Amino acid sequence: MRFVVANWKMNFLSGQARDFCEAFLAGYSPSPSVTAAVAPPFHLIRPVADSLRSRQVRVFGQNGHAEPNGAYTGEISMAQLQDVGCSGVILGHSERRQLFGETDDALVAKVKAARDWNLLPLLCVGETLEERQQGRTLEVLDRQLSILARTGPTPLWVAYEPVWAIGTGLRAEVGQIREAHAFIKSRIVTLMSLNFGPVPILYGGSITPENFPELLDIPEVAGGLVGGASLDPAKFATLVKQA
Ligand code: PEP
Secondary structure (H helix, E strand, O other), rough: OOOEEEEEOOOOOOOHHHHHHHHHHHEEEEEEOEEEEEEOOHHHHHHHHHHHHHHHEEEEEOOOOOOOOOOOOOOOHHHHHHOOOOEEEEOHHHHHHOOOOOOOHHHHHHHHHHOOOOOEEEEEOOHHHHHHHHHHHHHHHHHHOHHHHHHHOOOOOOEEHHHHOOOOOOOHHHHHHHHHHHHHHHHHHHHHHHOOOOOEEEOOOOOOOOOOHHOOOOOOOOOEEEEEHHHHHHHHHHHHHHH
């Protein structure tokens, strides 16, 4: 099984999302061996879920709060994500970590809350350029994954997203991806005893239809988390087809 997830970030108004869904569905045919998902901004979750559900495309949140409700102005809970049609949620994206101060501690509670509300967490991990240059990539991945020792076993997808490859047009090299993915897999096996079956490990960072086939050839890569290219319906449909 391969996985392709679109992260729309803070893009699209209603009409643009409607146009995207129409154009994407025109070029997309569901396949039993590929799971496709779209993570729209909050105000578009319901219409996108309504439009894509009948074609087995899943809808994810881009973030969720650990508490089910309460005085958390500007936040959305896992319960609310589930209520509007999400079946999963991206957690720990580097933009959340870097721009909004999301910590590993906060992610423990978020992963548990996602599990409680039957949302599949897509946990993002990855090193900055500075950390890579300092030879600390595996140490950083280890720290980010160690939250799984505190969440307990849970169904999970993981995305390896080197921060320096996100939105930059710089793609990690095959050897770098293989090393990171193999390390992530070995840590997950240890931390979670794989009670819930194998955890797919996606790559993310400047994926395009031009480079995705080479990435999919890497045995450790189960698919992609796509930002920029996922805003173009024809490109996203091509990526899903390639998977
Ligand atoms: C992302 O934001 O998760 C991402 C991978 O972005 P891009 O594809 O634009 O690098």
